[in-house]
Amino acid sequence: MNECIFCNIVAGTAPSHIVHEDDAHVAFLSIFPNTEAVTVVIPKQHHGSYVVDVPDSVSDALLSFAKKVAKKIDTAYEDVDRCAFVFEGFGVDHLHIKLFPLHGTTSDTWRERKSDVDKYFEFYEGHISSHDHKRADDATLAQIAERIRKAP
Ligand SMILES: [Zn+2]
Known part of the structure; x- marks a missing residue:
């Protein structure tokens, strides 16, 4: 058995x-979902897990496949209007996108949705969140923008 669990899923072991599924990709349910139908989408070929480091052809094809899977989830659940792509x-160090069905988002028109979560991350804690925190001051944001612009 390969030590990569996702390669083992592809191999059927x-x-x-x-x-x-298609020739080059497979989508399967997370066995540790934090909401119903969290889905993991992977290329069948092993690549490391940081999307920035894989060839564009690999990540582009994966995203295209994931969009089809997300549409299936949206269609399968009446209360899901869209999925978050993470x-x-x-x-697992095998390239993947996690699709999080956003239950309770069905509506005829787009509308803003906010969170009351009040959490700022100094460090990665093994998960991410998309909520907004407090309004940052512009001097700090200017320094951060400058830092990133100057990076090679
Ligand atoms: Zn793998």
Whole structure:
């Protein structure tokens, strides 16, 4: 058995709940979902988990496949209008996108949705969140922008 669990899923040597597949990709349910139908989308070929480091052809094809999977999830659940796409990669070092169905988002028109979570991350804690925190001051933001612009 390969030590990469996702390669084992592709090989069929590890069990999985596959929801969609093509020649080069497979989508399966997370077995540790924090909401119903969290889905993991991977290329069948092994690549490291940081999307920035893989060839564009690999990440572009993966995203295209993931969009089809997300549409299937949106269609399968009446209360899901869209899925969040997360490239994180610290659980398994095999390139993947986690699709998080955003339950309770169905509506005929777009509307703003806010969170009351009040948390600022000094360090990565093994998960990410998309909530807004307090308004940052512009002097600090200017320094950060300058730092990133100057980076090679
Ligand atoms: Zn792998």
